[in-house]
Amino acid sequence: MKKILIVDDDPVNIMIFAEALESEGYKILAATSGEEALECASREENKPDFVLLDIIMPGIGGYEVCKMMKSNEKTRDITVMFMTGIEMRNLEYIKSIGAVDCLVKPFDFDLLAKKIKKYLEPGSPE
């Protein structure tokens, strides 16, 4: 069972996707801050395969979290996808720091599920 870590300082945002993604057959981990996300990602057991990462958070922001994960041997292989309420995101930058994509809120769940599937199971038909 693939594990998805959802990181957002607003727990409601996590709740929104968690249950729906659970029903898609993923195991969901949750973190409400960048610090917690890093801690969670660096655990050997229960390491997430995919991180859905909010950009703007108090404390360590999403971009920082991504950079730190990508610079750490143990967490480098985790797929990172951003989600944000800010329209003005820079996909080029996002890719340059090692993330695969960015979804702008509000997005519907189908799109999210599709994207996750695409990145987690590259061979699967879209």
Add this chain to the structure above:
Amino acid sequence: MAYSEEESIKLIEKTKRLEEENADLRRQNEEMASDLIGIQSSFVDSEIRIKRRERIFRIMQALYNDVMRQTRVEDIYDIAVRTLCARMGYERCVVLKSERDVFSPAAYAGYDNFEKYKENFTGKAFSNFFEKKDEGLVVNATNASKYETDFLSVFGAKYFILAPFGVDREYIFFIGNMGEDRIKKPRFSQSDVEVFRLLGSLIASVIKNIELYNGLEQKVAERTREISEKNILLRNEIIERAKAEKTAESALRIKTEFLTNMSHEIRTPMNAIVVMTELALSSNVEPEKIRESLMTIKSASDSLLMIINDILDFSKIEAGMLKLECTQFNLHDVLKKIYDIFYCKAFTKKIKFCVTAAHKVPAILKGDPLRLEQILVNLVSNAIKFTSEGEVSLSVSVESENISDDSAIFSFCVKDTGIGIEKNDMPNLFTSFHQIDNSVTRKYGGTGLGLAISKKLSELMNGEISIESVPGTGTSFYFKARFKTLREKNAGGTSGLDLSRAQAPCEKNSYEERLASILATGEKKVLIVEDNHINQYIILALFQDAAIPAEVASNGLEAVEAVKKNYYSAILMDIQMPIMDGYTATRLIRQSEHGRFIPIIAVTAHAMKEELDRCIEAGMNDYVTKPIDTELLFEKMGRWMSDKRVSRNANGNGGVNGRIPPDEIYIPGIDSAGAIARAGGNKDVFIRVLKNFCEDYSETSQKIRFMLAKGEFEAARNLSHSIKGVSGNISAGRLYIASRAVNEILKGADLSNMEEAMKEFETALSEVIKGINSSAIFHAGLPDKNDKEDAEDFMSAVARMDMFLKNNDFNAISYFKKFERSAGTKVSPAEISELSSKLEKLNFKGCRKILENIARKLGISIGVV
């Protein structure tokens, strides 16, 4: 030896000749010697002259160097005469300047008292000399003409030299005026004249240069001035442009930030709405889930609406569409309103909130009370938002009074002990769209328009808002504005206002009291305030259908009186009523001891935002519109009577509007909704807790009486203390207050009120026990397990829960219900409720701490499994 005569004569002649030759030679010699002397002396003479010339040359050179550095003609003359006196041995020197044959001294040296001679140098006296003497003139007293002697006597001099110089020979002369001989050569010769002329031409050329230079300089200066003027203009323009650019840039940046912020603020709730709607619409979803989705959608919509209102308000001001009213109003009413709006919020944040007005502050003013209120609401709400402990105060004073036009400048100060504001951030505070930073926005929310709106409003009132702040210590906002004052006819001044004593929610006792009043739900009914009989009947019927006890008051005043006598679980408040309207009644109820926390829901005919705002501002919690939508009414009541979670979870159990059937929920003496909330929303836990309570405490009053009779006061006190705690947990308000009263008496020495307190305690306790025993809720019965099985189950539940929490595993949420069931009565409802609320916020670490505590108390070790 003998010589012949001839020989003798020859010899004599020879001798003569030799003698003559000798004399000649001597003469020649003498001549030569004298020649030599002459040559020698002329050689010495010319050597002296050469030396003197060298010296003059050196002095001239030094003088020239000196003079070259001067920029003023006067200074050059001065240096020239001084040099002549000091270095070349002339006793006195004067430079004369002529202007159309009229002379005047321009510089002098060597005089002790020049004023005495000044007259003599002035006028036309010299002109006779100068007309013809182009090459200068030396006059010595010994060879002077009569005219010259007269002239010398005028100056008390024996010699003088006049030397003209100057380009056009039109104005300047030297006079070397020798009174006493101070140099070795007493007589002046033509060579002295030459020295003077040389000096003169030197000076003339320097002066000419200076004039040329000055002329040039003037031109250059003019040109420079022109250029620099243009430069300044240019520079100013550049600065202006840079400023404008910067302003535009920062305005753009602020707008971009604002849009980013807004984008975030709007999109986040929009996201919830979109996704939750999608989930709710998808097929085969349980009704409970749909309800949950709708709750999320509702709260997201509410926050969206708030943001939109802010933006619209701001646009209105920006567009100049906002006009201020000028009506008579009572300042105290405004202040009380502010107090009413915020005390609840302050109370729940456990910060002290007080509103005060000094004694002399006039109360009856003219102005726009609503806008004043809006400013104050904004400042106070910010203060409370950014303060996590301590206090927030609003105080009003009069800064200055103008008796002639009956106006005064009022100073409103909103002071907090919050996070404070950095100095750098202060100027930006009032800028539209500005918030200190993103993370603040994220932590505290909001649009960043509030202060901008307040500032614009204060400007419309000709007032100002200023700020003082120490980061980490607190902030004071001052709002100053002039209002017309109306003196009350019954003189004697205005009494002040102090809304802090009335409340002081942070003091421990009053906090407990308030808690008690929340819990005091013994015979809770809903109060319906409605003047129309048909409406009364309809609403009463609604509640009867739902088996919720209710009572009617026919107007606001009746409602206020009723609240003083009874506890109500909620009040439905009509707005327009005879005798006393709903707003006033609400305000009065909010000020009363029992009424502070009762949920008040307005029933209004108008869905106008202004009216709804007024309801909220008057202190009501919510509103429904006529005709009443029953479901909405019950939902709102459910929301305000207990916490959100309860109504959600409780609704899953079916019954009226998805709630626990009222015949089950209604237990006399217990606020079952509150108790279930404490039990983490789990009905089973709630039932277990009540069952345990009956077993453990039904005999408490007899026990206490027995202890008292035996003089075991400490035991009695302990028992009263524990029943106080438990009754609080099961939300038995009346019993809580009664047991606390008993406990308080037992803490003191005076037992005179004991009997009365015990009687109330007995009544309250038996009400609760009877209520529990007679409640239908227990007839369903519970599956009883044996204790051992129970304990094992729970141990593994704790371990499992802990593992989920440790791993940030979202399964913790769904597992919580199982955990709760397995916990039964082993975990206090308070702990369960705390766990649940932390879990809802996905605060896994916080949950773990609580879980560790629970495990420790029960002797379970975590982490083994």
